[in-house]
Amino acid sequence: MHRGHGAGKAYTISKIGMQELAELAGVSVSTVSRSLAGKTIINAKTRERVVELARVHGFKPNQVAQNLRLRRAQAIGVIIPMGHEIDQHPSDPFFMLMLGYLADALTDRNFDLLLSRVIPADDAWLDNLLGSGRVDGAIVIGQSDQSVVIDAAARQHRGLVVWGAHVPGQQHVSVGSDNIRGGLIAGRHLIARGKRRLLFLGNPSPPEFGQRQQGFLQACAEAGLADSVRTLPIHLTSEAAYCAASEFLDANPGIDGIFAASDVVAMSALRALAERGLAVPGDVAVVGYDDIMLAAHTSPPLTTIRQDMQAGANLLVDMLFRQLDGEDC
Amino acid sequence: MHRGHGAGKAYTISKIGMQELAELAGVSVSTVSRSLAGKTIINAKTRERVVELARVHGFKPNQVAQNLRLRRAQAIGVIIPMGHEIDQHPSDPFFMLMLGYLADALTDRNFDLLLSRVIPADDAWLDNLLGSGRVDGAIVIGQSDQSVVIDAAARQHRGLVVWGAHVPGQQHVSVGSDNIRGGLIAGRHLIARGKRRLLFLGNPSPPEFGQRQQGFLQACAEAGLADSVRTLPIHLTSEAAYCAASEFLDANPGIDGIFAASDVVAMSALRALAERGLAVPGDVAVVGYDDIMLAAHTSPPLTTIRQDMQAGANLLVDMLFRQLDGEDC
DNA sequence: CGGTGTAGCTAGCCCGTGCAAGCGGCATCG
DNA sequence: CGATGCCGCTTGCACGGGCTAGCTACACCG
Numbered sequence: 087m088h089r090g091h092g093a094g095k096a097y098t099i100s101k102i103g104m105q106e107l108a109e110l111a112g113v114s115v116s117t118v119s120r121s122l123a124g125k126t127i128i129n130a131k132t133r134e135r136v137v138e139l140a141r142v143h144g145f146k147p148n149q150v151a152q153n154l155r156l157r158r159a160q161a162i163g164v165i166i167p168m169g170h171e172i173d174q175h176p177s178d179p180f181f182m183l184m185l186g187y188l189a190d191a192l193t194d195r196n197f198d199l200l201l202s203r204v205i206p207a208d209d210a211w212l213d214n215l216l217g218s219g220r221v222d223g224a225i226v227i228g229q230s231d232q233s234v235v236i237d238a239a240a241r242q243h244r245g246l247v248v249w250g251a252h253v254p255g256q257q258h259v260s261v262g263s264d265n266i267r268g269g270l271i272a273g274r275h276l277i278a279r280g281k282r283r284l285l286f287l288g289n290p291s292p293p294e295f296g297q298r299q300q301g302f303l304q305a306c307a308e309a310g311l312a313d314s315v316r317t318l319p320i321h322l323t324s325e326a327a328y329c330a331a332s333e334f335l336d337a338n339p340g341i342d343g344i345f346a347a348s349d350v351v352a353m354s355a356l357r358a359l360a361e362r363g364l365a366v367p368g369d370v371a372v373v374g375y376d377d378i379m380l381a382a383h384t385s386p387p388l389t390t391i392r393q394d395m396q397a398g399a400n401l402l403v404d405m406l407f408r409q410l411d412g413e414d415c
Numbered sequence: 416m417h418r419g420h421g422a423g424k425a426y427t428i429s430k431i432g433m434q435e436l437a438e439l440a441g442v443s444v445s446t447v448s449r450s451l452a453g454k455t456i457i458n459a460k461t462r463e464r465v466v467e468l469a470r471v472h473g474f475k476p477n478q479v480a481q482n483l484r485l486r487r488a489q490a491i492g493v494i495i496p497m498g499h500e501i502d503q504h505p506s507d508p509f510f511m512l513m514l515g516y517l518a519d520a521l522t523d524r525n526f527d528l529l530l531s532r533v534i535p536a537d538d539a540w541l542d543n544l545l546g547s548g549r550v551d552g553a554i555v556i557g558q559s560d561q562s563v564v565i566d567a568a569a570r571q572h573r574g575l576v577v578w579g580a581h582v583p584g585q586q587h588v589s590v591g592s593d594n595i596r597g598g599l600i601a602g603r604h605l606i607a608r609g610k611r612r613l614l615f616l617g618n619p620s621p622p623e624f625g626q627r628q629q630g631f632l633q634a635c636a637e638a639g640l641a642d643s644v645r646t647l648p649i650h651l652t653s654e655a656a657y658c659a660a661s662e663f664l665d666a667n668p669g670i671d672g673i674f675a676a677s678d679v680v681a682m683s684a685l686r687a688l689a690e691r692g693l694a695v696p697g698d699v700a701v702v703g704y705d706d707i708m709l710a711a712h713t714s715p716p717l718t719t720i721r722q723d724m725q726a727g728a729n730l731l732v733d734m735l736f737r738q739l740d741g742e743d744c
Numbered sequence: 745c746g747g748t749g750t751a752g753c754t755a756g757c758c759c760g761t762g763c764a765a766g767c768g769g770c771a772t773c774g
Numbered sequence: 775c776g777a778t779g780c781c782g783c784t785t786g787c788a789c790g791g792g793c794t795a796g797c798t799a800c801a802c803c804g
Contacts, residue, residue, distance in 0.1 A: 087592055087727060088581045101546075104759065114786050119760060129784060144571075148548040150483045151758035154791055159479060161529070179709075182511035189532045198549065199530045200490070203518045217430075219477040219792090220527065242473075252417045263416055324708050353712045360714035379653050380508075380709060383682045385689035398416060433792065443752050448794060458750060480792035484757050548758090 102143050110143070111136050122147060161198035162406065163215050163224040164188055167232050168205050178322065178350055179378040180395075184227055184249065187399030195407065197222075206232055212239040216246065223406050225249065229260075229293050247406045249398065251293030259409070261402045265297035266304070268391040272345045272373040273305025275389070281343030281371050282311060287331060287355055288347020289319040295347045298375060302345050316341075320351065328354035335362060342370050349374040349381045352388055431472050439472070440465050451476060490527035491735065492544050492553040493517055496561050497534050507651065507679055508707040509724075513556055513578065516728030524736065526551075535561055541568040545575065552735050554578065558589075558622050576735045578727065580622030588738070590731045594626035595633070597720040601674045601702040602634025604718070610672030610700050611640060616660060616684055617676020618648040624676045627704060631674050645670075649680070657683035664691060671699050678703040678710045681717055 108115045113132065120128045121136035128136075139145075153159055166181060185201070192199050200221055204211045212235055216224055223245025226236060233256065240246050240258035248260040276284060284306060290299040299317060306315040316338070320330040327350065335341065335358055346352035352374030356366060364370050366386055374381055377392035437444045442461065449457045450465035457465075468474075482489055495510060514530070521528050529550055533540045541564055545553055552574025555565060562585065569575050569587035577589040605613060613635060619628040628646060635644040645667070649659040656679065664670065664687055675681035681703030685695060693699050695715055703710055706721035 087590065087723065087730065115758095116760075116787080117785060120785090123760085127784075132784085144542070144546065146543065146546040146548075148483075148758055150479060150488060150548045151791095152760080154477075154479050154483050154793090155758080155760050157791070164530075179508050179511065182508065182514075185511075185514075185530070186532065189530055193532065201493075201514070201518055201528045201530045203515065203522065213473070214475065217473065217475040219475075219479045261416065324712050328712060350709070353709060357712045357714050357716070380679070380682060383653050383657060383686045384713065385686050387686070394416065401416065444792090445753080445794075446751060448792095449751090452794085456750070461750085477792050480757090481794080483759090483791090484793045484795090486757065 102145050104145075104147065107136070107140060107143065107145050111139050119147075159220055159222045160196070161200050161221045162192055162403075163200045163202055163221040165202045165204055165212070165215065165224055165226045167211070167226060167228065167230040168203065178348070179380060180348060180350070180376050181227060183378060183395050184399060187396045188225060188403065191400050191403040195403070206230075206235065209235050209238075212236060212246075213242065216243040223247075223410055225402055225406060231291060233293065244412075245406060245410045247402050247409070249402055251297050253293055259405055261398055261405065262294060263393040263398070265294050266301035268375060268393075269298040269301025269303075269345070270305050271301075272298075272375070272391055273302040274308075275373055276343035276345065276371055277305060277309045277311070279343070279367065279371055282314070283341050284311060284315045284343040284345065285334075285338075285341050286315065286317040286345050286347070287320060287327070287351050289321065290317065290347075291319075298345075298347055322348060322351065324350050324354045327351045328358055331355045332358040332361070335359070335364075344370060344372045346372065346374050349376045349378045349388060349390055352390065353380070353384055356384055356388065431474050433474075433476065436465070436469060436472065436474050440468050448476075488549055488551045489525070490529050490550045491521055491732075492529045492531055492550040494531045494533055494541070494544065494553055494555045496540070496555060496557065496559040497532065507677070508709060509677060509679070509705050510556060512707060512724050513728055516725045517554060517732065520729055520732040524732070535559070535564065538564050538567075541565060541575075542571065545572040552576075552739055554731055554735060560620060562622065573741075574735060574739045576731050576738070578731055580626050582622055588734055590727055590734065591623060592722040592727070594623050595630035597704060597722075598627040598630025598632075598674070599634050600630075601627075601704070601720055602631040603637075604702055605672035605674065605700055606634060606638045606640070608672070608696065608700055611643070612670050613640060613644045613672040613674065614663075614667075614670050615644065615646040615674050615676070616649060616656070616680050618650065619646065619676075620648075627674075627676055651677060651680065653679050653683045656680045657687055660684045660687040661690070664688070664693075673699060673701045675701065675703050678705045678707045678717060678719055681719065682709070682713055685713055685717065 104115050104118050108118045111118065113136065117128060117132065118136050121133040122140060164185065189199050202215065212224065215221060216239055226248045229236060229248060229250040236248060237257035246258060248258050250260055250262050251265055252260050252262060286299050286302050288295050288299070290296040303312065303315060306312050318330060318334050320327050331354055344355050346355055352372050355372055359366055359370050366372055372388065374388050374390035377390045381388040381390045433444050433447050437447045440447065442465065446457060446461065447465055450462040451469060493514065518528050531544065541553070544550060545568055555577045558565060558577060558579040565577060566586035575587060577587050579589055579591050580594055581589050581591060615628050615631050617624050617628070619625040632641065632644060635641050647659060647663050649656050660683055673684050675684055681701050684701055688695055688699050695701055701717065703717050703719035706719045710717040710719045
């Protein structure tokens with residue numbers, strides 16, 4: 087690993103302030119402020135002169151001061167709580183995809199995106215962020231096992247939306263795909279293909295995953311397979327998933343259909359199957375969840391339940407801003 | 416997609432301020448400030464009373480005001496410039512992995528992470544961020560085609576480090592793996608396996624990729640293959656990579672070794688190969704770059720050049736803070 | 745009386761905005 | 775006939791946003 091360095095530097099940390107700029111322009115500070123804000127109340131000629139001068143001197147208004155004055159933060163916190171998977175590194179492409187779309191949507195509205203990975207040690211992580219003034223609102227990706235904390239925060243602050251499951255009675259606004267239905271579809275798909283010895287691969291304790299399992303079990307029940315279906319609760323990391331799946335497959339030969347809680351898990355399962363010489367989908371069919379981009383690029387291409395995450399991200403952001411605008415939703 | 420909502424809410428937006436808290440405690444605002452900061456100059460009894468009162472009322476100092484006063488932002492910008500790949504969505508697991516490690520390292524130092532995806536339209540994107548006061552420094556992931564802009568910003572501000580290539584004469588501090596060496600290793604690996612009709616898969620214009628290609632070509636030259644080696648410049652998205660690779664393979668049968676600029680590209684190549692009935696690594700050997708987690712979970716597991724990104728991320732953050740502390744590096 | 749331990753005063757940090765003043769000319773009023 | 779006021783438009787003044795820190799003020803003690 088290299089550590090390159092630039093040539094010797096002479097930093098030009100001359101950071102001119104509004105005060106100086108005003109003197110330079112021969113106007114008052116307020117005129118500078120209004121000019122840069124493009125207020126038409128300032129004479130066009132004066133305004134342009136100020137703007138030009140600012141450009142020349144590389145002046146940028148200090149946004150921290152600006153935000154303080156305007157009592158806003160112009161930033162949204164995006165949080166990935168990692169309660170149920172203490173060692174899950176969010177290298178999960180799912181997070182990244184969501185993050186990318188959120189970044190796009192927020193950038194469009196001129197808001198910054200403050201990223202937090204949280205390993206909830208106390209119950210105050212969300213309240214701390216929301217109460218700190220650093221953000222105007224927050225988007226939580228996945229309830230993890232923190233529904234109680236999220237509900238509490240939702241009661242005290244406005245400007246909080248959650249990607250994840252919608253459980254009856256929850257206090258917080260959430261957006262997510264219909265996980266139960268997704269699980270149902272996955273189950274029916276496997277059963278329609280003649281698979282009978284089914285396995286749910288994933289930890290059902292986070293609500294989204296629990297609902298996927300629930301839908302899956304429902305499909306099994308419809309087919310009279312309620313008794314034979316198995317669940318293997320595993321971590322979401324690909325490595326852990328791979329190990330657990332391998333072990334399980336060795337101990338339980340005969341499985342012919344797998345529904346994985348996420349595509350990453352599914353890919354690990356594919357590998358474990360390949361190593362055991364089991365054909366996919368001939369011997370064992372696999373269905374994933376998310377439709378991350380890589381899903382189409384495994385061999386064979388992974389069957390997966392698609393979530394339209396761009397739509398989801400946009401909806402999250404829409405609802406967040408509606409809350410911030412005072413709408414009650 | 417559901418849009419769940421919580422029960423009707425009565426927000427407790429009572430956000431008490433330092434002023435009120437001071438009155439409640441019967442002390443001055445400064446005493447509250449110092450108490451919460453844990454300054455021992457305040458009598459322990461008074462201090463604890465204030466702290467307790469703050470806790471009870473859920474008071475959290477406004478960090479925006481705090482930062483303004485302390486002339487800092489307590490945040491680092493992390494930027495992914497997307498100059499060369501206008502449509503590359505950073506769902507690339509590589510970015511996410513890096514981002515995760517950076518988030519960890521910054522969180523450890525109590526800094527926030529401001530995420531920006533930038534499609535450089537003007538030349539001011541970096542200067543705008545650095546000059547806005549919203550961040551104390553920035554980490555740029557990949558030079559893309561913006562080396563000039565980055566150099567310019569590095570000259571004006573302190574607190575800027577870049578993940579990517581180290582090219583002679585650059586003005587900015589950069590951290591990255593030895594891409595030339597990586598390419599060299601990849602090339603030698605393929606050649607040692609008896610492969611002779613080689614292909615570099617990736618757009619060599621961003622410096623990191625260019626250096627990977629350079630090392631690869633060097634290995635080819637060593638083996639006298641300089642003339643037969645091919646380069647296929649493609650986009651980094653898996654979809655685009657897949658299409659381009661498929662087309663190329665059809666038009667150029669006989670390729671027996673592929674070095675892909677990234678693992679995502681490599682995975683797409685694997686799929687294209689599999690669909691053409693070409694065995695990996697029997698007919699065609701493939702080497703990727705990055706060692707993202709999924710690389711081990713393809714079938715067959717992908718050979719890849721590993722970058723220790725955690726070490727890289729830590730180094731980036733270390734060097735950034737050294738710059739901020741005034742060290743000249 | 746000088747020293748020590750507490751706590752308050754006040755001046756900012758950098759910017760935005762309500763209020764009011766000044767512009768020159770013309771109508772109204774005493 | 776001279777004084778006042780008001781026009782619409784532009785700009786400046788002064789204050790405030792929540793917080794910190796240097797200096798000051800006040801007890802109390804030896």
